[in-house]
Amino acid sequence: MRLAGRIVRTLVAALALPTVLLALWWVLTADSESYYLPPLSEILADVDDVWLRSDRLSVDVAPSLLRLTGGFLLAVLLGVALGVAIGSSRRLRAFCEPVLEFLRAIPPPVLVPVLMLFAGIGDAMKVLVIVSGCLWPILLNTVEGVRAVDEVLVETSRCYGVRGPARLWHLVVRSASPQIVTGMRQGLSIGIILMVISEMFAASNGLGFSIIQFQRTFAVTEMWTGILLLGLLGFLLATLMRLFERHVLNWYFGLRQAQRGGSR
Numbered sequence: 572m573r574l575a576g577r578i579v580r581t582l583v584a585a586l587a588l589p590t591v592l593l594a595l596w597w598v599l600t601a602d603s604e605s606y607y608l609p610p611l612s613e614i615l616a617d618v619d620d621v622w623l624r625s626d627r628l629s630v631d632v633a634p635s636l637l638r639l640t641g642g643f644l645l646a647v648l649l650g651v652a653l654g655v656a657i658g659s660s661r662r663l664r665a666f667c668e669p670v671l672e673f674l675r676a677i678p679p680p681v682l683v684p685v686l687m688l689f690a691g692i693g694d695a696m697k698v699l700v701i702v703s704g705c706l707w708p709i710l711l712n713t714v715e716g717v718r719a720v721d722e723v724l725v726e727t728s729r730c731y732g733v734r735g736p737a738r739l740w741h742l743v744v745r746s747a748s749p750q751i752v753t754g755m756r757q758g759l760s761i762g763i764i765l766m767v768i769s770e771m772f773a774a775s776n777g778l779g780f781s782i783i784q785f786q787r788t789f790a791v792t793e794m795w796t797g798i799l800l801l802g803l804l805g806f807l808l809a810t811l812m813r814l815f816e817r818h819v820l821n822w823y824f825g826l827r828q829a830q831r832g833g834s835r
Contacts, residue, residue: 585810607791614795621796627781632800635778638694639766642701646758650706651751654713655743664714675711679704679761680768692773700769705758712754716747749823752816759812763805778804 597611622628657664657671682703683696690696720743728734728742744751770779778801785794817824 609792617792618796621793631776631781634776638697642698643705643762646702646705650709651713654710658714658717675707683772697769701762701765704761704765708757709754712750716750720746756812
């Protein structure tokens with residue numbers, strides 16, 4: 572019963588504000604005669620025809636999700652591996668820091684024309700654009716998480732002879748995992764944005780491609796259905812990331828709760 576109540580409260584907290592905003596949108600546009608801002612009722616009525624009764628889910632939405640998944644996972648692998656290496660070595664961190672600060676200051680959308688020159692206009696370019704944006708929050712959060720490993724735990728593991736892969740996994744990565752997951756959550760939000768931007772350049776399918784095509788052909792209601800679908804996908808992906816975070820960091824949240832209970 573306690574778990575069910577917690578789930579209900581979480582759902583209510585997550586859906587309350589979106590529901591209120593959609594209700595306001597519905598009411599404020601109910602009598603709208605603007606071509607560029609049709610009533611929400613018309614937009615929702617067209618969702619079925621535009622996305623569900625056609626092949627757009629398989630032709631446009633599925634490729635977008637595959638590119639996002641591939642780019643995000645590649646960014647996680649690179650970001651965690653490089654972050655652990657840089658965060659574990661003071662000399663390597665001092666050597667790499669100027670370059671990292673320079674590269675992170677470059678907005679990823681600016682790299683789209685450059686990546687098109689080297690990777691073409693296919694899926695590889697779009698995946699690389701997503702990687703170029705997702706990488707930095709994961710990498711930098713991993714570095715800071717590794718740097719913040721408790722020195723007492725480091726000395727304890729050394730005294731007990733915990734070395735090599737066991738030390739790396741059970742001490743370094745586990746201690747840094749809260750910040751690593753925070754970087755992943757930030758990177759996912761950036762990845763969704765870059766997924767759409769990359770599909771607006773020389774693409775033949777994808778959710779971003781569909782939205783820009785609707786805009787160019789003045790199919791305004793269809794364009795709004797794509798924007799709503801994009802927002803829904805973002806919400807679902809953020810929810811999945813939150814569930815992943817609760818599962819992976821269950822020990823961390825339990826420790827914090829125990830500490831709060833002990834301090835009362």
